[in-house]
Amino acid sequence: MTASHPTRRTVLTAALGLAGVATLGGCGSLRRDARIREWNLFGGGDGARLLQIHDKFVAEHKDMAFEAHTLAWGPPFYTKLAMSAAGGRAPEVATLHLSRLKGFSPATMLDPIPLDLLAKAGITEPDFLPATWDRCKIDGQLYAVPLDQHPFVLYYNTDICAKAGLLGPDGRIKPVRGVEPFLDMLRAVKEVTGKFAASIETTNPWRMWWTLYGQLEGGFFDESGRDLVIDDAKALEALGLMAKLAADGLTPKSADYPSLVAQFSNGDAGLSFNGEWEVTTYQTAKLPFSMAPFPVVYDVPKYAGDAHTFVLPHQAVRNEADTAATIEYIAWMLKNSAEWAAGGHIPAYQPVVASPEYLNLKPQAEYRSVAPDVLFDPDAWFSGSGAQLQNEAGAAFAGVLAGRTTPRQGLDQFKAATRKLLDTPSPV
Amino acid sequence: MAVQTPPRTTSSPPTTTAPQRPGPPWTEKWGGLFFVAPFGVLFAFFLLWPTLSGLWNSFFNTSLAGVQQEFLGLRNWQEMFGDPAVWASLRNTLVFTAMSTPPLVVIALVMALLANRQGLLGWFLRFAYFAPFVLPATVVTLIWVWIYQPGFGLVNGLLTAGGFAEIDWLNTENRAMLAVVITTVWWTVGFNFLLYLAALQGIPEQVYEAAAIDGASGRQQLFRITLPLLSRTTGLIVVLQLVASLKIFDQIYLMTDGGPNYATRPIIQYIYESGFTSYRIGYASAVSYMFFLVIVIVSIAQFRLFGGRKEADR
Numbered sequence: 001m002t003a004s005h006p007t008r009r010t011v012l013t014a015a016l017g018l019a020g021v022a023t024l025g026g027c028g029s030l031r032r033d034a035r036i037r038e039w040n041l042f043g044g045g046d047g048a049r050l051l052q053i054h055d056k057f058v059a060e061h062k063d064m065a066f067e068a069h070t071l072a073w074g075p076p077f078y079t080k081l082a083m084s085a086a087g088g089r090a091p092e093v094a095t096l097h098l099s100r101l102k103g104f105s106p107a108t109m110l111d112p113i114p115l116d117l118l119a120k121a122g123i124t125e126p127d128f129l130p131a132t133w134d135r136c137k138i139d140g141q142l143y144a145v146p147l148d149q150h151p152f153v154l155y156y157n158t159d160i161c162a163k164a165g166l167l168g169p170d171g172r173i174k175p176v177r178g179v180e181p182f183l184d185m186l187r188a189v190k191e192v193t194g195k196f197a198a199s200i201e202t203t204n205p206w207r208m209w210w211t212l213y214g215q216l217e218g219g220f221f222d223e224s225g226r227d228l229v230i231d232d233a234k235a236l237e238a239l240g241l242m243a244k245l246a247a248d249g250l251t252p253k254s255a256d257y258p259s260l261v262a263q264f265s266n267g268d269a270g271l272s273f274n275g276e277w278e279v280t281t282y283q284t285a286k287l288p289f290s291m292a293p294f295p296v297v298y299d300v301p302k303y304a305g306d307a308h309t310f311v312l313p314h315q316a317v318r319n320e321a322d323t324a325a326t327i328e329y330i331a332w333m334l335k336n337s338a339e340w341a342a343g344g345h346i347p348a349y350q351p352v353v354a355s356p357e358y359l360n361l362k363p364q365a366e367y368r369s370v371a372p373d374v375l376f377d378p379d380a381w382f383s384g385s386g387a388q389l390q391n392e393a394g395a396a397f398a399g400v401l402a403g404r405t406t407p408r409q410g411l412d413q414f415k416a417a418t419r420k421l422l423d424t425p426s427p428v
Numbered sequence: 429m430a431v432q433t434p435p436r437t438t439s440s441p442p443t444t445t446a447p448q449r450p451g452p453p454w455t456e457k458w459g460g461l462f463f464v465a466p467f468g469v470l471f472a473f474f475l476l477w478p479t480l481s482g483l484w485n486s487f488f489n490t491s492l493a494g495v496q497q498e499f500l501g502l503r504n505w506q507e508m509f510g511d512p513a514v515w516a517s518l519r520n521t522l523v524f525t526a527m528s529t530p531p532l533v534v535i536a537l538v539m540a541l542l543a544n545r546q547g548l549l550g551w552f553l554r555f556a557y558f559a560p561f562v563l564p565a566t567v568v569t570l571i572w573v574w575i576y577q578p579g580f581g582l583v584n585g586l587l588t589a590g591g592f593a594e595i596d597w598l599n600t601e602n603r604a605m606l607a608v609v610i611t612t613v614w615w616t617v618g619f620n621f622l623l624y625l626a627a628l629q630g631i632p633e634q635v636y637e638a639a640a641i642d643g644a645s646g647r648q649q650l651f652r653i654t655l656p657l658l659s660r661t662t663g664l665i666v667v668l669q670l671v672a673s674l675k676i677f678d679q680i681y682l683m684t685d686g687g688p689n690y691a692t693r694p695i696i697q698y699i700y701e702s703g704f705t706s707y708r709i710g711y712a713s714a715v716s717y718m719f720f721l722v723i724v725i726v727s728i729a730q731f732r733l734f735g736g737r738k739e740a741d742r
Contacts, residue, residue, distance in 0.1 A: 079492075079704040086494035105493040105707075203599060203687065254578070254599045388706060395689040402599065427491035427707040 034325040037091035038068045039313075041077040045280030046343035053339050057332055064325045074386035078104070081313060085109035088316030092326045098135055098307040099377040099384035101144055105428035111312040112141040117324055121331035127350050129372055132307060144309035145330050147337060148345035151305035151374045152207045153276045153367045154295065158288045160270030164188040172366070173292050179241065182297045186250040189270040197250040198271035199263035202401040204394035205242060207304040208273055210375065211294060212238035214302030220378040228418055232411065239400055239407040241297070246401040253402045264289075275305070276344035279364060291363040293370045305374035306385050307348060346371050381428045382421045392417035486714035492707035504714035514715055516690060517698040518722070520605070524680075524694060525673040527609045532669050533662065535613060536620030541654075543621075544628045554625070561618035569682035572611040573598065601691040604684050608692060612679055616672070620665050627661035628654070667730055674723060695719050 042050050047070055054068050069091070071077045078100065084090040086109060096104060104110060118124070125133055128146060136144040156166075156173050166185060168174045176185050186197035200208055218234040221227065245251040255263065264272035265285050272278075273294065282289050294303055310330045312323070333340070334349040338357040341347050346368050352358055359365050383389040393414055400410035461468075486504050488497045508514050543553040560568070575582045576597035584594040597607040631654065639649050677696040680686060686693030699719070703712030 075701075075705040082492050082707060086492055105495065108494040254596045256599070259577070259579070382706065388701075395687060398599070398688055399601075402596075404601070424706075424708075425489060427489070428493040428495060 034063060034321050035065045035319075036067070036093060036322065036326050036329050038066070038329070039077075039081060039091045039094040040068065040070055041073045041095060043070055043073055044277065045284075046277055046340075046345070049280070049340065049343045053333070053336060056336070057329065060332075061325075061328075064329075066329070078386070082109060085313040088314055090313030090315055092312070092315075092322050093310055093329065094313050095147070096144060096309050096311045097385040098132070098144060098146060098309050100387060101136065101138070101309070101311075101384075102379055103381040103384055103387060103428060104311075105381075106138045106141075106143045108428075109314050110143050111314050111318065112143055113145060113312060114323065114327065115142060117327040118142075118145070118331065121327050123331045123334060123349075127334075128348055129350070131372065132348055135307075135376065136309060144311045145334070146348035147308045147310060147333060148340060148348050149305055149307045149371050149374050150275050150277060150345050151303040151367065151370050152211050152273065152294050153303070153370070154292045155264060155272040155274065155278070155282070155289055156292065157264070157267065157270045158290055160189060160192050160267065163192045164270065172290065175292070176295045177297075179297055182295050183250075185295070186245065186271070190250055193268060193270050196252055196263060196269040198245075198273055199255065199260045199269035200245075200251045200273045201257050201260045202246065202252060202254050203256045203398050204390060205397045205401060206390045206393040207275065208242060209238055209393065209397060210304040210377070211302065212241060212297060214304065214375040215296060215298035215300055217300055217302075221380065225379060226422065228415060228422065230411075230415060230418075235411050236407050237298075239397065239411060242397070243400050243403070243407055247403060251401075254398075276346075276364075276367065279342075279344040289363070291366050293367045301370070301373045302375045303370050303373055304377075305370075306376060307374075308345065341365075380421070381426045382424075388421060389418065392421070482713045482716060485710050486717055488710045489708075490710035490713070492704065492709055497710070500710065504711045507711065508714050508718060513690070513693075513698060514695070514718070517686075517693045517695045518719070520690075520692055521674060521676060521694040521696070524605060524609065524676050524692075525670060527605065528612050528673050528676075529666065529669050531609075531613050532617055532620055532673075533665055536617050536624050536665065537658070537662075539617070539621045540624035540628055541650075544625060557621050558618035560615050563615065565615075565678040565682060568611065568615045569679050572607075572614075573683055576607055598684050599688050601688050604688060604692045608680055608683055611683065612676075615679070620669065623661060623665055624658065627658050631657050670726060670730060671723075674726065 189197040216234040218231045219229045222229045246253045263269045337347040337352045377383045396410045396414035399405040539557045578596045676694045684692045
């Protein structure tokens with residue numbers, strides 16, 4: 001008798017049950033277990049590009065549940081990633097500066113990359129520059145897959161440099177070599193702009209100093225990584241040249257990062273010494289500009305730089321299907337990195353570097369030759385992009401450029417700060 | 429308890445049921461606990477437990493990187509006492525507090541006095557003085573970093589227009605802290621202003637009328653009536669302001685990131701850097717506890733001074 005008269009409650013229950021079954025059915029066809037959550041730190045022009053590339057990935061991979069999250073660059077990103085990995089509940093994949101790999105404690109915070117899956121997805125060791133690939137390995141295990149390299153380069157305003165007589169017949173800036181030709185080039189530009197020759201970031205001139213010091217082939221740590229072996233004469237030579245540029249008004253005495261971008265954009269400076277990632281900014285501003293390798297001011301070509309890599313942050317319980325999908329994602333990103341290169345970065349995946357799609361990118365392909373000479377930060381837990389060593393260099397060297405302290409004082413302060421970091425027990 | 433228990437001798441008709449008679453029901457005796465339980469649980473979980481675990485951590489080399497921790501005893505504390513960065517950043521915090529508290533009290537008072545008596549203009553002044561306080565730290569710092577920029581900033585524009593040389597406010601060691609203080613005063617003085625305004629409006633009009641009849645000048649009314657009657661409010665504002673200034677972090681982190689050359693880095697930023705950027709939770713805990721002690725000492729000193737004033741008032 002109850003069956004013939006369904007009450008309102010039974011009808012509702014039945015409806016809910018049906019809805020539930022429908023949802024479950026939907027899940028089954030969606031292959032729910034392939035989930036990829038990605039964390040990255042690209043907030044600028046390259047971040048906008050990353051989103052476009054991700055949209056394409058999602059369109060081609062309907063069977064994977066993909067979500068990307070962009071977090072604030074630098075310490076906030078690394079702190080959040082470290083905490084999620086230390087708790088074992090990290091996202092499936094994250095971006096990491098290669099220079100920070102060691103400081104990120106591979107043993108506890110990263111999971112090794114399954115080489116067999118990577119090979120299955122078509123990515124193998126010969127696809128990369130040996131130096132880059134080796135740096136992704138720790139104790140024989142691969143912990144990171146490099147996506148790109150981003151060296152310190154030279155931006156030049158083509159109008160200003162043409163007036164200064166610095167361009168060759170092909171419209172490219174004529175390469176200079178040595179300190180005096182370098183200074184002559186800057187003086188010629190200053191003559192045209194009436195203000196500065198080059199815009200640089202004085203509040204953190206680490207990349208500039210590391211480039212010049214690297215060109216002098218100066219060392220940093222000894223073999224053991226426990227002792228500081230900075231060559232004072234070379235370090236002071238590099239620092240002295242930077243102080244001279246500022247004192248002569250060829251570069252500003254004081255400029256933070258936004259000022260660096262502004263001074264090149266508005267023509268106060270005809271050159272800019274910076275990482276290559278501001279291409280999009282200047283293209284959007286319709287600036288007449290191109291790019292070239294940073295001049296070899298001293299003995300050997302070396303350029304401060306770093307690489308963005310993909311890592312698998314530590315998960316207490318790793319889902320095999322998710323990991324497989326994640327490796328597929330990494331491989332897809334590498335194979336499609338020509339679009340990523342449009343944002344300025346040199347692809348790490350060599351087949352893309354050789355592709356016409358990349359070679360036709362102007363000015364992004366103009367400085368690709370420097371890739372083998374990219375000089376990574378010293379290898380230590382407190383070193384790398386946005387890490388403590390760069391902050392200490394900024395604190396010590398900014399005063400030298402501003403003319404408040406001598407190169408000697410700046411170097412002594414930096415060495416003392418680095419020694420203190422070396423003496424600090426490593427937390428990783 | 430003794431008061432509630434009736435003396436045995438006076439107990440009238442002893443009944444056998446008396447000892448077994450249920451006392452006040454259990455819920456009545458312990459019911460109060462239920463009322464505080466929600467807060468108690470939150471307090472224990474979010475304040476008491478982290479506070480104690482912070483102290484515990486300060487004796488270990490606890491790392492955010494999840495490596496095996498080992499007992500260090502007092503070594504974190506020893507390292508802290510020998511770490512010049514700790515003392516430099518603590519000094520910056522105290523300097524900021526000393527530089528920001530007096531103007532935040534005095535300017536708030538002056539603004540309240542100005543806004544209190546205005547009829548038509550009053551609503552505008554009240555709005556204008558309080559408006560910056562509602563802005564978030566990120567917006568305030570963004571505005572002021574531009575204002576301070578050399579080359580195109582407002583302040584330097586005014587300086588050069590007046591024939592003075594430009595000042596690189598945020599990148600000069602002895603100017604950066606002043607720049608942060610100016611921004612902080614602009615941003616937060618509105619709150620103290622509001623407290624003063626409320627207190628001013630609480631002073632009865634008759635007091636002034638009586639004083640005026642007695643021939644007191646405006647100046648005398650200010651110093652003999654208004655300021656003394658505001659002394660309680662002043663005490664409150666000073667306490668609140670000291671606590672707020674000692675907690676300085678946001679605007680410095682956003683404007684100078686502690687620079688140039690760590691000239692503005694407050695102790696909380698150093699704790700943040702040690703614990704989160706460098707993963708050294710154990711060491712950061714030790715420094716936090718030291719700062720905790722500093723705040724306790726300041727609070728006790730404040731309490732003494734404030735208590736003393738109350739005695740004097742009587």
